[in-house]
Amino acid sequence: MAGTTGNWRQSPALARWAPLAVFALALLGQWPLLANPGYFSHDELQWAAFAGSDGPIRWSSWTAIGAFQYRPLTFNLWLWLSRQLFAQPQAFHLVLVAWGAGNAALLCALARRLGVATAPAIVAALVFALGPFAAYVHGWVGTIGDLAWLSCALLAGLVATRWPRAIVAATAAAAFTALGLLAKEAAAAIPLLLAVAWWFDGRKRHWAAATLAAGAVLAVYLALRIGVLLHAPREGAQYALSAAHVPLRWVEYQLFALLPNVFEAFTMLARGIGSRIVVAGLLWLALLAALWRGSPRVAAIFLLGGIAALAPVLPLGSSWNHYGYGFAAITAMAVAAAWPRAPRWGRGVIALCALLCLWHGANVMRMMRHVGQVQAVFSPALADAVAAHAAQAPGDVPLRLRPAPDADAWIFARLTHEIPSYRGVAIGKRVQLVAADAPADAVIAADGRIEPL
16 A cells, blocks of 8 residues: 555654554543443353352363364453453453554554555544444453454564565464464454455565465364364354355445444344435445545455455354454555545545544443443342342242343343353353243342342
């Protein structure tokens, strides 16, 4: 993408300190996530139970390549962090938010090395860090793998641009691809992203070497794992693979950031294609036209880079915010590259899309904070209620809980899903959520309190 800076004047001091400025501003902008007193979903509670509070940790195996989710780097880091930090949610969130801010800083640095002007690179990195895809990833402990694989992709790109020698770029690309694949299967996108860089950055030898090295690592990984990935039993329709899913998934990821009132991507079409979807689609087309007018080459990077980042998840049965994390990074960088050459109306479209992304990200952060506040009340209350119920009822009779009419039932469905224990109290199947008209032992208030009937 060299040569996209146009006639913009570059401030040497701003250019030098741009990544650090992005890190600090991204950290500050995610204050709602940093101050979150609780957790978002069942997996955070599950892994805390797996990690325990004393005794040896039962680490995830590094050799279990036959497991459907083979992510030993992610799982072992998660276990260790849960043992150390689960009792202090804000400290746990600080680790993830700082990691996410670091990814934004890496994105800014990579954009600068690829020729993007300093100011657009800074703004794009912040829009990425504070947008809806990243807000979800940085606020949910269950997305450590997404943070890790994107870090690996960005570092592979930075090494290739900092030391443009074939052997150095190839070695770094191979190492970071291997690390990324040990974190999450989505790292299969790294060779594809390197191929996009090779094609659009002059087809230089070091990019070719990096692409081939990363591709070789991926080929070995797939040779060992392809049967498991395609045919192993899996939980949930979201993991069902089909080529027929690809077009719809692609559309959902393109439009999601432009729909600020949609919390999770898989719900955006739940009520069909209404006016809001049509408006978002027209705005996306206007954005693409603005990029094309500024630079057809950058518009192609926006499309092909986005497809490369999404390639491992497009065949899945549903779209999720965290699956679009890498997509949000590459498309933000492409839009920044187009800014200096975009026409005035095109800059207006780009600015409007950026504002919608920031608004959407703020809404996602607010919801993540709300769920955390509810969890901080509900989970301790649930442990107390289950312990009290077990002392009074036969062991096989679960505690029946009914969400109040003004409570968000989906929150409590997640916070009670297959939780082995909480603070030493066994949960498991000892609790059951029931419908509003079913007999119950207690009611869950909107703020997470459990009120006996």
